[in-house]
Amino acid sequence: MVKAKKQYDSKSERALQILDAAAVLLGESGYDGVSARDIAERAGVNKALVFYYWGSKPELFEKVLERYYDAHRDALEQAFETGGTIVERMHRVMDSYLDFIEENRIYPRLVQQQLTGGGPHTDMVRHHLATFFEWITEVLAEISPKTGPLAAKHFYLSISAIVTNYFTITPAIAKQWGVDPMSPAALAERREHLHWLVDTLLARLQEETSGD
Amino acid sequence: MVKAKKQYDSKSERALQILDAAAVLLGESGYDGVSARDIAERAGVNKALVFYYWGSKPELFEKVLERYYDAHRDALEQAFETGGTIVERMHRVMDSYLDFIEENRIYPRLVQQQLTGGGPHTDMVRHHLATFFEWITEVLAEISPKTGPLAAKHFYLSISAIVTNYFTITPAIAKQWGVDPMSPAALAERREHLHWLVDTLLARLQEETSGD
DNA sequence: AGTCGGTCAAACCGATTGGTTAAATCAATC
DNA sequence: GATTGATTTAACCAATCGGTTTGACCGACT
Secondary structure, three states: OOOHHHHHHHHOOHHHHHHHHHHHHHHHOHHHHHHHHHHHHHHHHOHHHHHHOOOOOHHHHHHHHHHHHHHHHHHHHHHHHOOHHHHHHHHHHHHHHHHHHHOOOOOOHHHHHHHHHOOOOHHHHHHHHHHHHHHHHHHHHOOOOOOOOOOHHHHHHHHHHHHHHHHHHHHHHHHHHOOOOOHHHHHHHHHHHHHHHHHHHHHHHHHHHOOO | OOOOOOHHOOHHHHHHHHHHHHHHHHHHOOHOOOOOHHHHHHHHOHHHHHHHHHHHHHHHHHHHHHHHHHHHHHHHHHHOOOOOOOHHHHHHHHHHHHHHHOOOHHHHHHHHHHHHOOOHHHHHHHHHHHHHHHHHHHHHHOOOOOOOOOOOOHHHHHHHHHHHHHEEEEEEEHHOOOOOOOOHHHHHHHHHHHHHHHHHHHHHHHHHHHHO
């Protein structure tokens, strides 16, 4: 499911089974909505094994989040590092973000859960958001004023919101949406929309800031 | 807290105390993270009274959500109904939405919780989202194509995402944000950002669709 | 004085929670 | 074939969950 990191390779197969099962259930029902027994059952494993491998419930879910955050950071790091124009860089970042979410569809759900009061790991989310916050404000620093309504931080919020919320909202309005929002065609169309949107915003932003 | 609706006026003061306490705690910790004992304690009331007035935990939280949804719909209904240009109408809708959230800051948290797997009331959220979906697609129908990446449904998603996510994300990055994100000055600045953003999008959208 | 609805405290219920433990199983080693 | 260490199991624990029940208390009305 999530691309394996070195530190997880050393874990036994059974341990990763449990981690994967925990991730799925956490994404479905949230921290307090999932029991250790649910996880064990889903993983096809005895409940004691959950604690044998992962210590406690908060520790287990910490590892679930950590694995996703690490994978997310790895996925976006390259996109940020390489050069090009601002528009090119933003497209690359957004595409990497979309690629990652499409491969890990429960990820935006996990993040939103943490932000809206799910579990005991809000500090992790905070630190993780801060990282991307710094990255994207650095990219936009060239054309975005340091303060005011066109500051980079506002665009960071707006863009990350429109990228992620598609995956948390559309499942609830699939009927109105017409087609399956998670079908390849629908996902491609959404990506086009986001490209158009970012292009439009950056174009006017460049106009205004160069004119000052 | 939430503007009282007629149907709640008939309820006793104690009953509303409990409802308010439930709303606050639900916003903080989510459906499964709050116990009936917590609610009673917060309301300064005996636990038995919670069930005496509201029957059961799911019923109580259903009423919490219902009260918010009703208030939200009432707040936006007027904004949609009255006329004007598309840009004017969109501004009015967005401002009404922001006014409502600023007065009820736990509301976007409750919605996100429901969307990401919190409680047993996903159908209510679905129905509620569907209502706004129809409203806003109707407003945008004049300048938005019926299909493709510039269809109204995409803008509905994008705009509602950037409006609400400010209130769910900024509390987690308050340090990086510089000022208190919920201060009047910060809220006004965010509102300016959103106006600029919507104006920019609608302007280019009108260009493109009139040129076809 | 008696009654009534609202409120309280507290005991209580079965079910479920996170977590532990001691014994059983098994493959690999000697 | 005995030993070992890793893995598996079911039984078990105290605490908490949603929800109920009983009985007393209180102020307001008849």
